[in-house]
Amino acid sequence: MADPVLATHGISKSFGALKASDDVSIDLRPGEIHAIIGPNGAGKSTLIAQICGTLMPDAGSVHLLGRDVTQQSTRARAKAGLGRTFQISALAMQDTVLQNAVLGALGASGRPWRFLSPALEDADLRARAEAALERVGLQDHAATRTAELSHGQRRQLEVAVALTLEPSVFVMDEPMAGLGSEGSKRLTGFLDELRHEAPILLVEHDMDAVFTLADRISVLVYGKVIASGSIDEIQSDRQVREAYLGEDA
Ligand SMILES: Nc1ncnc2c1ncn2[C@@H]1O[C@H](COP(=O)(O)OP(=O)(O)OP(=O)(O)O)[C@@H](O)[C@H]1O
Numbered sequence: 001m002a003d004p005v006l007a008t009h010g011i012s013k014s015f016g017a018l019k020a021s022d023d024v025s026i027d028l029r030p031g032e033i034h035a036i037i038g039p040n041g042a043g044k045s046t047l048i049a050q051i052c053g054t055l056m057p058d059a060g061s062v063h064l065l066g067r068d069v070t071q072q073s074t075r076a077r078a079k080a081g082l083g084r085t086f087q088i089s090a091l092a093m094q095d096t097v098l099q100n101a102v103l104g105a106l107g108a109s110g111r112p113w114r115f116l117s118p119a120l121e122d123a124d125l126r127a128r129a130e131a132a133l134e135r136v137g138l139q140d141h142a143a144t145r146t147a148e149l150s151h152g153q154r155r156q157l158e159v160a161v162a163l164t165l166e167p168s169v170f171v172m173d174e175p176m177a178g179l180g181s182e183g184s185k186r187l188t189g190f191l192d193e194l195r196h197e198a199p200i201l202l203v204e205h206d207m208d209a210v211f212t213l214a215d216r217i218s219v220l221v222y223g224k225v226i227a228s229g230s231i232d233e234i235q236s237d238r239q240v241r242e243a244y245l246g247e248d249a
Pocket residue numbers: 015018020038039040041042043044045046047
């Protein structure tokens with residue numbers, strides 16, 4: 001089996017007496033989508049925050065492309081190839097779609113932010129930004145102010161901004177949230193292709209999307225992974241059905 005591109009080893013994180021992550025070990029392999037599901041408050045966002053470096057684990061480690069990045073900053077992890085989309089939008093609403101994408105490309109280039117306005121004239125950064133917009137289907141909206149986009153289009157733009165980094169690995173926190181069925185379908189199709197370029201750790205409440213996309217699913221409950229396996233394995237797991245799907249097994 002191929003080496004994981006991303007892995008956590010025994011991650012634990014407490015907030016006071018509450019164990020938000022309890023000895024969590026998960027991994028992500030090339031070409032796959034690994035979905036993390038679980039009820040509200042199960043610790044999904046806390047896990048992602050530790051993977052991306054906005055929260056430091058109390059114990060355990062995070063490995064990206066074979067390197068221990070537990071002590072590295074969010075920025076260093078991003079530079080090393082970790083792309084992410086957020087649960088809450090981080091877009092500049094007053095800027096155009098293209099400007100947001102160029103900002104992403106500028107961040108990826110490592111150049112200082114004071115070069116933003118020359119960046120808009122920079123052919124390389126523009127080309128990178130335009131290519132990312134095209135991939136998500138927003139090329140015709142390049143000049144649109146971001147505030148005027150629909151919710152679904154903003155989600156597409158967030159993915160485009162993340163793509164400008166040309167990440168090797170993606171972590172996505174509820175990318176389907178607030179999308180209508182048409183929007184979810186479109187994004188599902190796109191993620192299905194994207195996995196071959198950059199495998200995706202996907203936190204998602206939309207079970208249709210999870211069951212369509214996931215190669216593997218891990219179920220978090222009270223900070224612990226209670227089951228991990230294929231869709232069939234998860235759907236027939238007694239503990240999962242009792243604890244999460246709310247069924248009598
Ligand atoms: N900074 C914090 N301080 C204290 N408690 C926190 C903090 N962040 C998260 N928690 C608690 O940790 C637990 C896990 O929260 P987390 O947001 O990771 O869950 P989640 O699975 O992402 O939930 P949701 O599906 O609602 O987004 C919750 O009980 C939450 O209240």
